[in-house]
Amino acid sequence: QPVTVEVGLGDRAYDILIGSGLLSRAGEEISRRLPGTRAAVVTDENVAAAHLDTLKAGLEKGGIQPTVITMPPGEKTKSFAHLEEVVDGILAARLERGDVVVALGGGVIGDLTGFAAGIVRRGMNFVQVPTSLLAQVDSSVGGKTGINSPRGKNLVGVFLQPRLVLADTGVLDTLPIREFRAGYAELAKYGLIDRPELFAWLEVNWQKVFAGGPERAQAIAEACRAKADVVARDEFETGDRALLNLGHTFGHALEAATQYDGARLVHGEGVAIGMALAHRFSSRLNLASPDDAARVETHLRAVGLPWRMSDIPGELPDAEALLSFITQDKKVSRGALTFILTRGIGQAFIAKDVPASEVLSFLRENH
Ligand code: NAD
Ligand code: ZN
Structure with a gap:
C-alpha cells in the first residue's frame, strides 16, 4: 500500500x-x-x-x-x-x-x-x-x-x-547512480533544515535507501512531509520557504562557476558541497559547533557525494570570482547577503545580514 x-x-x-x-x-x-x-x-x-x-x-x-x-x-x-x-x-x-x-x-x-x-x-x-x-x-x-x-x-x-x-x-x-546520489543530497537537506531525527536516521539507514525496499519509500515520504509542511506555510516564498535553499547559495555559485557543465557538477552535487560549506561557515561564525560541520561532511563523503570544492574536477575560479557569482545570484544591500545558516544539525535559519567580506575570507580559506 x-x-x-x-x-x-x-x-x-x-x-x-x-x-x-x-x-x-x-x-x-x-x-x-x-x-x-x-x-x-x-x-x-x-x-x-x-x-x-x-x-x-x-x-x-x-x-x-x-x-x-x-x-x-x-x-x-x-x-x-x-x-x-x-x-x-x-x-x-x-x-x-x-x-x-x-x-x-x-x-x-x-x-x-x-x-x-x-x-x-x-x-x-x-x-x-x-x-x-x-x-x-x-x-x-x-x-x-x-x-x-x-x-x-x-x-x-x-x-x-x-x-x-x-x-x-x-x-x-533505473536512475543512474550519480543522479540518485544528487537527489539524495536534497533528501538529506530536510534533515539538516529542521528534522535532526531524519538526518540521524539517514546516517544509519542510507544504504537501505539506496538499495530500495521499505526504507526508500519511508525516506521519500518523510522528505515529502517536510516539503509539504513548508509549502503549506509559505506557498509563494515570502518567508520560511527560503529555508529550502540551504546549501543553494554556495551550490548555485559552483554550478555557475563550472558553466552548468553536468560532467563536472550536477545540481544536487553542488547542493551537497553547498550544505557542507554552509555548516562550515556557520561554525566559523561561531553559530554552530565544528563537530556538526564534520558530521555533515562525513555523511556526504560516506554516500559518495562531493563535499568540498576540491572534489570538483578541473580548475575552479578564485574566491573573488566565486563571490561575484554569489552576489549576482541575489540582492546585495550595502555589502550584506542573505544566507541560510545553521545553529547545528536541524537548526537552519535565514540570516539576512551576512557581510560579503566574511563570505570572501571563508571562500579563500576553503578553496
Ligand atoms: P532531470 O530531469 O534532467 O533528470 C536527470 C536525468 O535522469 C535525465 O537524464 C533523465 O532523463 C534521467 N532520468 C530521470 N528519471 C529516470 C529514471 N527513472 N530512469 C532512468 N533515467 C531517468 O534532472 P532532475 O535532477 O530530476 O531535476 C533537475 C531540475 O529540477 C532542474 O532543472 C531544477 O531547476 C529543477 N528543480 C525544480 C524544483 C521546483 O521546485 N520546481 C526544485 C528543484 C529542482
Ligand atoms: Zn535544489
Whole structure:
C-alpha cells in the first residue's frame, strides 16, 4: 500500500502517493480524483525507454487515453522552443480544460510540463509522476514550474500546484547512480533544515535507501512531509520557504562557476558541497559547533557525494570570482547577503545580514 502525504492548501489541497508499482495504478488514482478521460503525457527519451509503456498501460486500465509528447533529456529542454512544442502537442491532442497533463520524468520534465499546463487554456489539470529521486523529494511538490532564460536559470515560469503526485519508488531502480546520489543530497537537506531525527536516521539507514525496499519509500515520504509542511506555510516564498535553499547559495555559485557543465557538477552535487560549506561557515561564525560541520561532511563523503570544492574536477575560479557569482545570484544591500545558516544539525535559519567580506575570507580559506 502506498503512503499518502497531503499538501494542505485548502481547496487546492492534493495528495502525494509514495510507493512502488504506482505507474500501473495511475489511471485509477487519477480518474478517482479528476473527471477528464484524456491525458497528454510529457516525458523525455530516457524515461520513455524505461517506463512509458508501464504508465500508458496503467492509464488505459483506468479508462484514460494518453497522447505522448517526448522531449530530449537534459537541462537545455527547459527552453521557450521546447515549451512551444509541449503547448502545441497538448493543443493538437485536443485536450479540454477538464483533461489532464501528466509529467513523467525528472525535474526538467516536471518544470517544463507544469509551466505548459499552467498557460494552456489558462490552466489545465496537472499531475506529476516524478521519476528521479530529486523530483520525488523536491521538484514535483510545491507548484514551482518554469524554464530557463539565456539570462539565467528558472527565470520564467508560474506557480501551478499539481492535482496529484504519484511517486513510484520502483522507477528509481533505473536512475543512474550519480543522479540518485544528487537527489539524495536534497533528501538529506530536510534533515539538516529542521528534522535532526531524519538526518540521524539517514546516517544509519542510507544504504537501505539506496538499495530500495521499505526504507526508500519511508525516506521519500518523510522528505515529502517536510516539503509539504513548508509549502503549506509559505506557498509563494515570502518567508520560511527560503529555508529550502540551504546549501543553494554556495551550490548555485559552483554550478555557475563550472558553466552548468553536468560532467563536472550536477545540481544536487553542488547542493551537497553547498550544505557542507554552509555548516562550515556557520561554525566559523561561531553559530554552530565544528563537530556538526564534520558530521555533515562525513555523511556526504560516506554516500559518495562531493563535499568540498576540491572534489570538483578541473580548475575552479578564485574566491573573488566565486563571490561575484554569489552576489549576482541575489540582492546585495550595502555589502550584506542573505544566507541560510545553521545553529547545528536541524537548526537552519535565514540570516539576512551576512557581510560579503566574511563570505570572501571563508571562500579563500576553503578553496
Ligand atoms: P532531470 O530531469 O534532467 O533528470 C536527470 C536525468 O535522469 C535525465 O537524464 C533523465 O532523463 C534521467 N532520468 C530521470 N528519471 C529516470 C529514471 N527513472 N530512469 C532512468 N533515467 C531517468 O534532472 P532532475 O535532477 O530530476 O531535476 C533537475 C531540475 O529540477 C532542474 O532543472 C531544477 O531547476 C529543477 N528543480 C525544480 C524544483 C521546483 O521546485 N520546481 C526544485 C528543484 C529542482
Ligand atoms: Zn535544489
